[in-house]
Amino acid sequence: MPRRDTKQKILSAALKLFRKQGFDRTTMRQIAKSAGTSLGSAYYYFPRKEALVLAYFEDQMALHEAGARAAYQTTQDPYERVLAAFMVRLDLMAQDQKFFGGLLRTLGEPDSSVSVFSEENTPLRRRGIAILREALEVPGVPEAARDDAALMLWALVLGMVLYFVHDTSEGAERTRALAGRAVGLLVPSLALLELPQAQMLRCELRSMLADAKILPDT
Amino acid sequence: MPRRDTKQKILSAALKLFRKQGFDRTTMRQIAKSAGTSLGSAYYYFPRKEALVLAYFEDQMALHEAGARAAYQTTQDPYERVLAAFMVRLDLMAQDQKFFGGLLRTLGEPDSSVSVFSEENTPLRRRGIAILREALEVPGVPEAARDDAALMLWALVLGMVLYFVHDTSEGAERTRALAGRAVGLLVPSLALLELPQAQMLRCELRSMLADAKILPDT
DNA sequence: GTTCAATATTGAACGTGTTCAAATCTCAGG
DNA sequence: CCTGAGATTTGAACACGTTCAATATTGAAC
Secondary structure (H helix, E strand, C coil), X not given: CCCCCHHHHHHHHHHHHHHHHCCCCCCHHHHHHHCCCCHHHHHHHCCCHHXXXXXXXXXXXXXXXXXXXXXHCCCCCHXXXXXXXXXXXXXXXXXXXXXXXXXXXXXXXXXXXCCCCCCCCHHHHHHHHHHHHHXXXXXXXXXXXXXXXXXXXXXXXXXXXXXXXXXXXXXXXXXXXXXXXXXXXXXXXXXXXXXXXXXXXXXXXXXXXXXXXXXXXX | CCCCCHHHHHHHHXXXXXXXXXXXXCCHHHHHHHCCCCHHHHHHHCCCHHHHHHHHHHHHHHHHHHHHHHHHCCCCCHHHHHHHHHHHHHHHHCCCCCCCHHHHCCCCCCCXXXXXCCCCCHHHHHHHHHHHHHHCCCCCCCHHHHHHHHHHHHHHHHHHHHHHHHCCCXXXXXXXXXXXXXXXXXXXXXXXXXXXXXXXXXXXXXXXXHHCXXXXXX
């Protein structure tokens, strides 16, 4: 336990305020004060306001991985495994609807260090894709299709997050239902990716996404 | 021609500056000055900085519609028609890569009047979906699937825009190629939407997107 | 020309994200 | 204990998005 736990205090304070007031209505000054530190100190640890949300998202990744892996132990059905990964993600975000939009603010900033799509955050994307790929490591999914399927599922998770921040239903039940249906549509189609006709598309998709720095170079 | 054309002057000045400097690096003060008006005046016409990009996007919609319809005259092939709609969109955006991220900044703000997903901008979304649906009004596409297919294609356009702002290739050639491939994959699959099994999914998708205010209520 | 309601313009001011030089703290080494 | 390098904290200041009360303009009606 480090003597000075400032970074964690700031993040905790931020999350509490974000949950209560939302991203935009929470000021960095409030966060610093609530954390018992200065405004400059908050910026020392988090370069931008959005970085707070991103840091939280990163912290959650470990929980997501653990939760998903626990669920993977219970079933070999690809649909159920993928759905479990989606639901764990949603469970983790349950209290966070008011401020997860903050994560989306930087989507269109190719060079920003706090964009999910930035080069800096390649490891984060890699992990997000990897945990979904693990769901597909079962007999029902062709080996050759797993990488591309994981990528598609990752994009779908992003779409789900976008939908989630707009969802006004109790317990985000609409998001859950939609995710369930989307997964139910997509997962059985994975076999199509193994077809020879899809081969060229798959290679091109991967290379293009890598070039746009969305995917790690392979 | 109105005596005072301030709104248009501000928008023109903004676009010129955005193209040169990008969205974030262009200040409202610069825009107002360049338009020969005051900062407050700029805000009189555009409630937020992002509203400038949105207004431009709206203006482009008419051009998009015209361009797409012209292309639709030349072919009855659904793939070609849909692809044409996508390419017209990209042509219109060609000079705008540096600032189209500004349009994405508000994606995660459900209540913001300048979000593409906001209730205020339902007509805009409706038009975007409608022009794509027009592409599908040909014999090769089942009538029952056209609405849902148009919706999916609209989501794909959004994904394309997201990819576009990250694309570093000359003339956004990568975006073009990816769009071509994606359309080539999706359009032939439209027949699947007519299957009885897809019926329930389609109804549920529509109702959910409507409830999240992403789709117009029907 | 005058009047008046509606519209448009203005610029000072505010709030907030962010910056940064100065000061302080920490800890390992002597 | 002292020293010094590196890390951390600080708060004043800056820039910019945004606001808003006061003022000016416009155009229709008389």
